[in-house]
Amino acid sequence: MLKSLLIANRGEIACRIIRTAREMGIRTVAVYSDADANALHVRQADDAVHIGPSPVRESYLVGDKIIAAARQTGAEAIHPGYGFLSENADFAQSVKDAGLIWVGPNPASIRAMGLKDAAKERMIAAGVPVTPGYLGEDQRPDHLKAEADKIGYPVLIKAVAGGGGKGMRRVDAAEDFADMLQSCQREAASSFGDDRVLIEKYILSxxxxxxxxxxxxxxxxxxxxxxxxxxxxxxxxxxxxxxxxxxxxxxxxxxxxxxxxxxxxxxxxxxxxxxxxxxxxxxxxxxxxxxxxxxxxxxxxxxxxxxxxxxxxxxxxxxxxxxxxxxxxxxxxxxxxxxxxxxxxxxxxxxxxxxxxxxxxxxxxxxxxxxxxxxxxxxxxxxxxxxxxxxxxxxxxxxxxxxxxxxxxxxxxxxxxxxxxxxxxxxxxxxxxxxxxxxxxxxxxxxxxxxMPNAKPSEEALADAAAALIGDVPMAGFRLNAAPRTLGTFLLDGAPVTIDRADPEAGSQPTENLLIAEDGQTWQLAHWRAAGGAGGATGDGAILAPMPGRVISVDVAAGDTVTKGQKLLTLEAMKMEHGLTAPFDGTVAELNASSGAQVQVDALLARIEKIDG
Structure with a gap:
């Protein structure tokens, strides 16, 4: 049995592997990036090695650093978890070449099943039924469209090297094929370094x-x-x-x-x-x-x-x-x-x-x-x-x-x-x-x-929370048919809300704020005074970055006329593409985004002005 194990991953799966390894008496080694210096998996492992900056391409995807960490700590084996390098045949081979044990399939098996088109051909030979589709080498857009037309819509375009739901696009009509193919190939190249695709018949149920x-x-x-x-x-x-x-x-x-x-x-x-x-x-x-x-x-x-x-x-x-x-x-x-x-x-x-x-x-x-x-x-x-x-x-x-x-x-x-x-x-x-x-x-x-879950807590939950905030107590002479009593104006996640109560109950000690948990949702209720009054709101037409990311395409220019819902630009963040659209009909009064630019959360990317009338 193994005596020591390096986990080439992070987060939930790293903690999951550490739990079993500890029960088996196996010493564990974690690896971590700058962002994960204080992460739970780092603290749970018996040893931990820093492997680089926060971006995955500079840390968790650098196989040489992971193998060096195993040698440095005397780990016998490497467990890749899932994601990252778990299905990288070259990395698996490098682990074995370094004299370490790879906790996973042989590199040849990973290669055999890693490309969807080759895997399907192998399955056909093994007598395993496969979905009807196109698996060919000809990746010319016009040829791919012809194959899709032959299969019949709807079809599914899938990255040959894809996984995790990325690099997939459903196409319902022939006129949509070119745009969907381009989007799928772009995401495939970004996520997997391989823009080749296959086409499958889309199953309707x-x-x-x-x-x-x-x-x-x-x-x-x-x-x-x-x-x-x-x-x-x-x-x-x-x-x-x-x-x-x-x-x-x-x-x-x-x-x-x-x-x-x-x-x-x-x-x-x-x-x-x-x-x-x-x-x-x-x-x-x-x-x-x-x-x-x-x-x-x-x-x-x-x-x-x-x-x-x-x-x-x-x-x-x-x-x-x-x-x-x-x-x-x-x-x-x-x-x-x-x-x-x-x-x-x-x-x-x-x-x-x-x-x-x-x-x-x-x-x-x-x-x-x-x-x-x-x-x-x-x-x-x-x-x-x-x-x-x-x-x-x-x-x-x-x-x-x-x-x-x-x-x-x-x-x-x-x-x-x-x-x-x-x-x-x-x-x-x-x-x-x-x-x-x-x-x-x-x-x-x-x-x-x-x-979609409710945008606000129930009236009962709000009233109970408000009563707890102000230390409300029962009133003498309370009647079931009494008119609702206003407890006051509060802030629910920063937005003002007036709360009534028809059925006062004993409250708790007064506090500045508390959390309301209901049906899987969590809100914070605070005193109006605790947050200094009402907060400001973003002006109409301001297109803000919802998170840090990279602009990968800009579809409009300053001065363009746009319609409600029209895509303005696409932001890539947290491994996903996010299209930002016009909130109403108008013109592009301001455009601060350019393709390839890195932006921070709430950065003003564009501003749309309504058309008079």
Whole structure:
């Protein structure tokens, strides 16, 4: 068994690996950038090495620095976690060449499955069904469009080297293909250094089903059943569960057997996931489920598999990397109960899910569910990394119990002043379609505003909070039919609000401000005087940078006439593209943005003036 392990990652997954390694008696080494000097994973590890500045390309993506850190600390092995260098075959080979143990599949297996087009060709040869589409080498835009026309719209353009929901565009009509192709290629080049794409038929009632597979160096390959990751927003997973709703025994046997064949086709060793797309228009059927891709690493959603099988997949990884056979044979694995996982992000649903950065002055996720996180109260959410701050995982005897437990845990979440998607997750969990198991990947896009959490707390919660702020006490002679009594004007997250109360109750000691937590949302209520009165607001037409980032395109010029909703420019921040649009019809009175420029949060990028009349 390994004696020491360097974790080439950060945040939640680094803490997750450290937890299992400690239980196994394995010494752990963390690596960290400038931004992560005080991070939780750094403090939890037995040793830690600084590897460079905050940007990932100068720290977590520099393989030589990570290998040097392993040598410096005497680590025997490197675990890549997920993301960063986890599916980089060249880095895996460099680790092995340095005489270290790579906790992952062989570099040849990573290469075989790393490019989506080559992987599909290999799957076809192995008898694994694949989605109809174009996998060719000819990347000329006119040829790609001709192939898309031949397949029939809608189609999905996907980066050959893509992953994590990036480098993907749905195209519904031929006239939209050129713009979508250009956008997809640009994001692919930025994220993966490779702008090649493939084209697939877009399934109109899609379910995203994936199978956890595991192989060892002794030729054994098993599956640990399926997960359903269909609830997605812009191709990124939101809530995952295991097993998949509506999966019968025959279909499960067929899809899991196909996943094992896929892993065997590349002599797979370690943890991997075979992802399938299912046409669920007539329910889950074995003849309507197709291979999409293989992720040659541990998945973000691996905890739901752990919860229903009782297995620790990180322990499996470390044992397999040590040369041991798989801990269990296929007939020793079974499904017990149901599990769901929600990805809690530092993002603001009210602002188009833009990432939210800053200090977590209040952060409490309770103890109703399993919490996998890499932050704690007082930590800073940095603009340099993915904004996921925690995974909340619930188990139940059946799906309904798991769903209710997860919804309750998220409802009680306190995250402030950083915004989170907890309220959105609660709405999604309680939506009738999700509750009944009628989920496909388009649910969130279809429902839109129906899944948005309330902008303000309930009147009851506001009144209770206001009473607590002023130390309110019951009035003598109170009557149930008494007229509402104004408690005063307060500031709710800096905005004035007048609060009435018809049912006064005993309050607490007076305080300057307090937090209101309701249905996954957190607000701060303060005395009007505590914040010095009402705050100012941004003038109409001012286009401000919602976060630090880089301007990657400017679509208008000063003096141009624009219409409401027209794209003005595109900002790249936190690995995503964000289009900024005109708030109303008008003219571009001021333009301060230029392509390639780095901008800070709230920088004035443009100003739109309304057209008279």
């Amino acid at each position: 899609p379910r995203h089903i994936e199978v956890q597979v595991f192989g060892d160096s002794h030729g054994n390959v098993v599956h640990l059943f399926e997960r359903d990751c269909s609830l997605q927003r812009r191709h990124q997973k939101v809530i995952e569960e295991a097993p998949a709703p509506g999966m019968d025994a025959d279909t499960r046997e067929a899809i899991c057997a196909a996943a094992v064949r896929a892993a065997q086709a590349v002599d797979y060793v370690g943890a991997g996931t075979i992802e399938f797309i299912a046409d669920a228009s007539e329910g889950l059927r074995a003849d309507r489920i197709w291979f999409m891709e293989m992720n040659t690493r541990l998945q973000v959603e691996h905890p739901v598999t752990e919860e229903i099988t009782g297995q620790d997949l990180v322990e499996w990884q470390l044992r397999v990397a040590s040369g041991e056979p798989l801990p269990c044979a296929q007939d020793e694995l079974e499904i017990n109960g149901w599990a769901m996982e929600a990805r809690l992000y530092a993002e603001d649903p009210a602002k188009g899910f833009l990432p939210s950065i800053g200090r977590l002055e209040a952060f409490d996720l309770g103890d109703e569910a399993r919490i996998d996180t890499g932050v704690e109260q007082g930590a800073d959410i940095s603009p340099f990394y993915d904004p996921m701050i925690a995974k909340v995982i619930a188990w139940g005897e059946d799906r309904e119990e798991a769903r209710e437990t997860l919804a309750d845990a998220l409802s009680d979440a306190i995250v402030w002043p950083v915004r989170s998607n907890a309220g959105f997750l609660v709405e999604a969990l309680e939506h009738h379609a999700f509750a009944s198991g009628e989920v496909d990947t388009g649910l969130i896009a279809r429902e839109g505003d129906a899944l």
